[in-house]
Each structure stands twice: as C-alpha cells, then as structure tokens.
Amino acid sequence: MGPSGRGFAVNVAKGRVLFRTRIKFCGMTRPGDIRLAGELGADAVGLVFAPRSPRRIEPEQAQAMREALAPLVDAVALFMDNSQDEVREVVRHVRPNMLQFHGSEDDAFCRSFGVPYLKAIPMGEAITQTAIALQLKYPGAAGFLFDSHALGGSGGSGQTFDWSRVPLDLHKPFVLAGGITPDNVFDAILATRPWGVDVSSGIETEPGVKDGDRMRHFVEEVRRADCHQ
Numbered sequence: 001m002g003p004s005g006r007g008f009a010v011n012v013a014k015g016r017v018l019f020r021t022r023i024k025f026c027g028m029t030r031p032g033d034i035r036l037a038g039e040l041g042a043d044a045v046g047l048v049f050a051p052r053s054p055r056r057i058e059p060e061q062a063q064a065m066r067e068a069l070a071p072l073v074d075a076v077a078l079f080m081d082n083s084q085d086e087v088r089e090v091v092r093h094v095r096p097n098m099l100q101f102h103g104s105e106d107d108a109f110c111r112s113f114g115v116p117y118l119k120a121i122p123m124g125e126a127i128t129q130t131a132i133a134l135q136l137k138y139p140g141a142a143g144f145l146f147d148s149h150a151l152g153g154s155g156g157s158g159q160t161f162d163w164s165r166v167p168l169d170l171h172k173p174f175v176l177a178g179g180i181t182p183d184n185v186f187d188a189i190l191a192t193r194p195w196g197v198d199v200s201s202g203i204e205t206e207p208g209v210k211d212g213d214r215m216r217h218f219v220e221e222v223r224r225a226d227c228h229q
C-alpha cells in the first residue's frame with residue numbers, strides 16, 4: 001500500500017498507474033452551492049455543526065441541504081467537541097454518510113454513532129504525529145484528515161501547514177486540509193499524495209459563501225495533478 005493508503009484503489013492499465021484524488025468541499029451553507037459541487041464532480045460536501053464556526057448550520061437547515069445533494073455524492077457532518085446529544089440529533093436529521101471530528105473526541109465517542117468517521121489531526125503545533133500512534137489512538141477511524149489548526153483551535157482558517165510533516169506510513173487513507181486553494185492544490189497533491197483534499201475558505205468569497213469559478217478551478221487543478229502522476 002502507498003503512503004497515503006492509495007493502494008486501496010490503484011488501477012493499473014497499460015503499465016500506467018491511474019488515480020483520482022477525492023475532493024471534499026466543506027462548509028456548505030447554500031443548497032445551490034451543493035448542487036454545483038455535485039455537477040463539478042466533488043465526491044463529498046461538508047456541513048459544519050462545530051460551535052462558534054461562522055459556517056455552522058442547524059440540523060433543520062441541513063436537511064434542506066441534504067436534499068440538494070446529487071446521488072453518489074457523500075454528506076460529511078463536521079463536529080468539534082459537540083455533545084453526544086448534538087451529534088445524535090444531526091445523525092437522525094441529516095443521515096450523513098460520514099462524520100468528521102476536529103476536537104479532542106476519543107475513538108469510543110467517534111464510533112458510538114454507528115457512522116464511519118474521519119479524525120481530524122491538528123498540525124498547527126510542532127508535535128510529531130506518528131502513523132503508529134494515530135492508528136493506535138483511533139483504531140475505528142475510516143481515515144485521518146490533517147488540518148492546520150492547533151489542538152483546541154478552530155479550523156476553516158485558510159492557513160496551510162508544513163506538508164512534509166504528514167506521516168508517511170499510514171495504513172489508512174488520509175485527507176489533506178488547511179489552506180488548500182485552486183492555486184496550491186496541484187503542488188499539495190504532488191507533495192503529499194493524499195487520498196483526498198478538503199477545502200473550505202479557498203473556494204469562498206466569505207465564510208459559508210462558495211464561489212462557482214473557484215470551485216470549478218479547484219476541480220480542474222486536482223484533475224491536472226492526477227494526470228501528472
């Protein structure tokens with residue numbers, strides 16, 4: 001298996017390795033943006049329920065967003081130290097395909113909802129995150145998401161981190177996040193070879209308001225990187 005867990009789905013055709021980097025557009029607050037994400041070929045959209053986030057939506061609002069989702073596009077619900085009741089309410093109302101936890105939630109909490117989960121790992125501090133330690137701490141995680149915020153700090157800041165700090169020997173897929181934009185996603189993919197990339201502020205005009213041209217450009221740049229490998 002490759003360093004990003006890409007061995008899961010590599011196809012070999014005529015001696016050429018083919019791979020499609022998955023794309024998640026996060027922090028959606030408008031059904032129209034969700035429809036466009038599906039048309040452009042995004043694999044997943046993220047709905048934020050983290051307290052104090054400027055992109056936070058209520059579970060009732062999220063239901064309408066869920067209905068705007070095209071078939072075969074996943075809904076990911078994002079939390080940051082929300083209570084168990086809050087997560088349960090979202091799971092009941094929104095039926096997300098995946099949960100994404102950005103706080104100090106442990107594995108038992110994350111897996112208790114019966115929905116696959118991604119654990120966000122804060123890369124904003126100089127702590128070395130080893131693959132072995134992460135996998136032991138979160139054995140139930142479907143994968144990891146490396147984000148630029150510090151432990152306890154909020155994501156969605158548009159800040160990058162030093163991509164060379166992503167652990168190389170993970171046995172699970174990882175998603176690269178934090179300050180990814182249409183202008184740097186090509187380099188980000190070549191530098192880290194992630195399973196997927198996640199973007200929020202890099203495709204926005206203001207928090208929660210996505211820009212169609214930036215979304216389109218982002219997808220084009222991901223496809224360009226995939227052809228380059």
Ligand SMILES: O=C(O)c1ccccc1N[C@@H]1O[C@H](COP(=O)(O)O)[C@@H](O)[C@H]1O
Pocket residue numbers: 026027046048050053054055056078080102147154155156157158159177178179180198199200201202
């Ligand atoms: O988007 C938010 O407001 C947010 C709040 C709390 C935790 C995470 C949050 N967003 C996630 O952070 C990464 C990177 O975002 P950006 O591209 O740097 O803006 C991404 O997963 C967002 O969904």
